[in-house]
Amino acid sequence: MAEPRTAGTATARSRRKSVDIYAPQWRNFLFVAPYLTIFATLLVFPLFWGIWLSFHKADTFSSGRFVGLDNYFRLFRDPIFMQSIWNTFYFVFLTVPALALIGLFLALCLNRRTRSAAVLRALFFSSSVLSVTIVTLIWRIVFIPDLGLLSMVYGLFGAQAPAFLADPHLAMIGIAIATVWWCIGLPMMLFLSALQQIPQDIYEAAALDNANRWQTLWSITLPSIKRTFILVIIIQIVLQFQLFGQAWLMTRGGPNNLTKPIVLYIYNTAFQRWDIGLGAAASEILFLLILIAAMAQYLVTRRKADA
Amino acid sequence: MTLRKLFLATISAATVMMASPSFAATELQVQRFFGACDADFGKNTDVTKAVGECGIITSLINKFAADNPDIKINVTTVEWPGYDQLTAQFASGDAPDIVTIHESVLSDYQSKGLLMPLDDVLKTVGLTTDQFTGAAKEGATKDGKIYGLPIDNWTMLYHVNMDLFKQAGLVNADGTPMLPKSPEELLAQAEQFKQKTGKPYFVQNLANETALFTRNLYTYLFQQNSDFFADPKKAKFNTPEAKKVVEMYKAIFDKGYTTKNLDYGGAINAFLAGEGGVQLNGTWVVGDYNAQSEKAGTALNKGGYAVYPYPQLFSGAKAQYADGHTWAVSKKDRSPEQTAAIGKFLKFFADNDFEWSRTGHLPAYKAVMESAKFKALPHRDTIAAIATLGKPLPSAVQRQFAIQDIVGEEMSAAVTGQKPVDKALADMESRVNELLANL
Incomplete structure (x- = not known):
């Protein structure tokens, strides 16, 4: 009687040891702890601190008193803030389609294994590695009246160059041109990598069916990179919503606040006027806008993927 | 052996670190x-x-x-x-x-x-x-x-290209530039300048600029005895005095008596290249411009360089905006x-x-x-x-640089025709007061 009992206990013990290899182990937390610590201190904590600040009358050197939604009411009464929301959407409208379409066009042109294509790919991508300071410096030299490159070119034809930095109708377009030039590298590379993943045999089959280049593009290439196209749009919307450096360095938000994006409004409010509470409230609105845009894109993608 | 070396190295490093402050210069x-x-x-x-x-x-x-x-x-x-x-x-x-x-x-x-x-x-x-x-x-x-x-006090000045002033016939018998004594005279002289030289009277950096507009406004408000910061927490810009100043600068802009679209660096280059008669700039460029005027072949060397305080255009206090x-x-x-x-x-x-x-300065x-x-x-x-002549804003007025940006933005919008003058002055006042009410 004693023997079988012993054997049974040993089996049960060994079974208990072996079943739990996928069970949660607290010590595994150590592996993700470094990342989680940084994530919590640099992202989660500031996020909630920002929300807390937006309900306070705070300045740069004191946390102030609780004012409820007052900062939000002040924001929506401020025509400059409403203008900055409009400016940001206008800028996204100007840049995102341009980045997606020009990026796609460049990728289609440069998707070949020649040396010149490789050089041009590097060349088009090279602007992306520049800092915003250098980019805006270059474009200021292009746009600057009387002495700029544009003025010289117009001068050859005896014409006056448009004032891209000062004309109320052109200032945002000027910033958009500089931004597209700066940011075109990433969409181009994403499209190139997508294009290179399309199986060659589909193109061969199309060639056997006598499909022309337009039909191949429309029926094979574009449907194959649809998901990348949506990815590019999402990434660019999120990035371009955060316009700051170009507007600050090229036009300071002028003329008449027509190129002041939300981030510059936040900067003006929080760091120049020391009204941190109002700046935090504006940041929360920007957070919501980006969240809505990203979620809308995500839902569209998911629905299409399901279909 | 390795451990011993490591131990000795650590001790030496610690000694050097502890000892160095006593030798270091005060930073x-x-x-x-x-x-x-x-x-x-x-x-x-x-x-x-x-x-x-x-x-x-x-x-x-x-x-x-x-x-x-x-x-x-x-x-x-x-x-x-x-x-x-x-x-x-x-x-x-x-x-x-x-x-x-x-x-x-x-x-x-x-x-x-x-x-x-x-x-x-x-x-x-x-x-x-x-x-x-x-x-x-x-x-x-x-x-x-x-x-x-x-270390100094500074203000804005009329930097004058004497060669162009001579061409425009705006020189007194004693060789000094003829400067205006009223807004009407300023516009008349600017017209005469434009007719005779084909160039604008003023070289101003108006592209996305705020400081210049604000200093010009403050100066001519002082000259009309407008106490726009009588209460340091509540500004008064929507006044007939402010309207007079903004309309004067708007007329200068509309009639082409000033350069347009130039930024600060561009305006300096334009003045040094002889592109206009008077540059509105501060005391800080007097040394540089004088050095330029002594260099043969420059636009300022041609007929000379002169520099004056802003002319007294109104009948109030003899004053102009200053800081330090x-x-x-x-x-x-x-x-x-x-x-x-x-x-x-x-x-x-x-x-x-x-x-x-x-x-x-x-x-x-x-x-x-x-x-x-x-x-x-x-x-x-x-x-x-x-x-x-130099007069600052009352020192109790806080966030003067943030106020300068608001005042400059609104005055710029009015002068360049992007906003009606009355609307710009009303917005200027309400925006500044919103800022001051939330300090």
Whole structure:
């Protein structure tokens, strides 16, 4: 009687040891702890601190008193803030389609294994590695009246160059041109990598069916990179919503606040006027806008993927 | 063996680290605007050879460092005016020891207890406020204490291209430029200038600019006795006086009497290239422009360069907007050596205020102001009047740079026709008051 009992206990013990290899182990937390610590201190904590600040009358050197939604009411009464929301959407409208379409066009042109294509790919991508300071410096030299490159070119034809930095109708377009030039590298590379993943045999089959280049593009290439196209749009919307450096360095938000994006409004409010509470409230609105845009894109993608 | 080596190395490193402070020079973190010009003056210690704000301040700091090898000066140069950065530095507890601050901005930082009162430090190096000019003393004093060592007072000026003025027939019998005495006369002379020379009367940096607009408005409000900051917490800009000024500048813009679309650098280049008669710029370019006028072949050498305070266009007070630069010291715990080094630095700048006044700024010290060598500097006879004309905003008005941006934005919108004048003035007033109500 004693023997079988012993054997049974040993089996049960060994079974208990072996079943739990996928069970949660607290010590595994150590592996993700470094990342989680940084994530919590640099992202989660500031996020909630920002929300807390937006309900306070705070300045740069004191946390102030609780004012409820007052900062939000002040924001929506401020025509400059409403203008900055409009400016940001206008800028996204100007840049995102341009980045997606020009990026796609460049990728289609440069998707070949020649040396010149490789050089041009590097060349088009090279602007992306520049800092915003250098980019805006270059474009200021292009746009600057009387002495700029544009003025010289117009001068050859005896014409006056448009004032891209000062004309109320052109200032945002000027910033958009500089931004597209700066940011075109990433969409181009994403499209190139997508294009290179399309199986060659589909193109061969199309060639056997006598499909022309337009039909191949429309029926094979574009449907194959649809998901990348949506990815590019999402990434660019999120990035371009955060316009700051170009507007600050090229036009300071002028003329008449027509190129002041939300981030510059936040900067003006929080760091120049020391009204941190109002700046935090504006940041929360920007957070919501980006969240809505990203979620809308995500839902569209998911629905299409399901279909 | 390896462990022993490691142990000995650690002990040696620790000893060196502990011992080094006793040998180290006293370090001071100095932060300033006025630009960077290391290529020309980075190693220069002969201050007399330097020209312009950047050249002179760089050379002065070099000279101080060379004269005081026991004090190590680490200079950070910030883009003008550098207050966003300074505010962030204060907020993060990483402020420089000594920093350039405008008199108009001192009260922002002083009211938050971030600056050290300098009365005691200055006393130890033999500096007293009775040595300051009246304007400098008033600008640097907050709540009865000195919060910045004044180094100058500055204002805006009419920088005149005499060659173009002669072509326009706008020269008096004694060879001085004919300047207007009323808004109507200004417009008439600008028209005459345009007809005769084919160029605009004014060279202004109007592209996305705020400071110039604001200083022009303040000056001509002072000249109409408009007390627009009678209450430092509530501005009054929506007034007939302000409307007169804005409409005058709008007429100048609409009739093509000014350059348009130029930024600050572009406006300087345009004036030096002879593209217009009068540049509206500050005292800080007098030294540079005078040097240009002495160089053969330049537009200013052709017929000469003259510089004057803003003309009196209205019948009120004889005044124009002015401000000043100071060296302020952040409040923090310091060793007696560090405080002494700060005293030495401030004393050096007070002693060398004449060199700084060569920029074109007014000296902050009576002795320099009254000295023969200052009076002998070029054009000081014509601009000396700014010592009495210069008028700042009341020092109780806070966030003067943020206010300047709002006032400038709205005036720019009105002058360039993007907003009706009345609407711009109403917006200017409500935006400034919203800011002041939420300090």
